[in-house]
Amino acid sequence: MTNNLPKISSAYQSKLISAIVSISVFFLIYLVLILASLLMIFLLGYGAIKLLSISLNYFTVFGAAGLLSVGVFVFIFLVKFIFKKTHYSTRHLIEVNRSHQPELFAIIDEIVAETSVKAPQKVFLSPDVNASVSYNSVFWSMFLPVKKNLTIGVGLINSTSIGELRSILAHEFGHFSQKSMKVGGYVNQAEKIIFETVYNNKEYENFILEFSGGNAVFKIFGLISVSFINAFQSVLKSISNFLFKNHLIKLPIFSVTKKYL
Structure with missing residues (x-):
């Protein structure tokens, strides 16, 4: 891939x-x-x-x-x-796990295996037609590894096919594997x-x-x-x-x- x-x-x-x-x-x-x-x-x-x-x-x-x-x-x-x-607020989000959304986590597991990156620490659902990767930005995050969260919009899930959703999530997992977010930090x-x-x-x-x-x-x-x-x-x-x-x-x-x- x-x-x-x-x-x-x-x-x-x-x-x-x-x-x-x-x-x-x-x-x-x-x-x-x-x-x-x-x-x-x-x-x-x-x-x-x-x-x-x-x-x-x-x-x-x-x-x-x-x-x-x-x-x-x-x-x-x-x-x-x-x-x-600087904390990324999750008040407006709903955290989900494998027992809540087994099919979604099956897709995430496949992408993690294909890209050889770490799985997200937490997975959230939002009302947006969007997907994003986030983590809390603190001074020590410049030197220590940080665990990133994946947010997926329910509007995105409802408006795309499984193949399209996989492609979008694969793009987001690029932030897990690349150094772009580290430079951004x-x-x-x-x-x-x-x-x-x-x-x-x-x-x-x-x-x-x-x-x-x-x-x-x-x-x-x-x-x-x-x-x-x-x-x-x-x-x-x-x-x-x-x-x-x-x-x-x-x-x-x-x-x-x-x-x-």
Whole structure:
């Protein structure tokens, strides 16, 4: 079955390579910024220790805490997106199993055997005239294997023959065997980083200013933290604008990713 697949066009390969290179460059720069924030924590922590070694009093204690907080706030700014999850909602779907739909699962088993891919973790029915593959996109899914779910529209089942349904499901199982969804997952995480650091950061900045507002010394360090964050933010925004606007949004592969992740 896989021997009859059409050859991938050179234009598509070029776009895919461009996407992978762009994503790799973005994550490399992002990693450099994280390392820079860790270096800030180390240097400011060293400065805090030196400050306390000169004299241990009210001002040096608050000064040392303020110095260390700058690096910590910047680091949290860069990694806070990790703790946000994007879940594919299944509230509108009906999960089915072999006892519910033995004939449907017989077709799925045949396709799994023919394509030599892993079977879906769960199978859902939807009211749509459509079929799709989905999984919950979290930070760790970039590095660890994820279990994908298969959703089949009842309208699709009712409007196609068994042969047509097999063909459509075989297409969906291509997402199980190919790396397209994996690349899409990297794009999804890159977009999440951009959103959380560039466009969804006002609440975090307000938190820093409110947290440090009760003390004049902390207020100064809070403003310094926000200034460093804005500088890192500017770098990420410039890089994302150059890489993603010039390369990634032109790729048809990502419309599938955004729809099903």
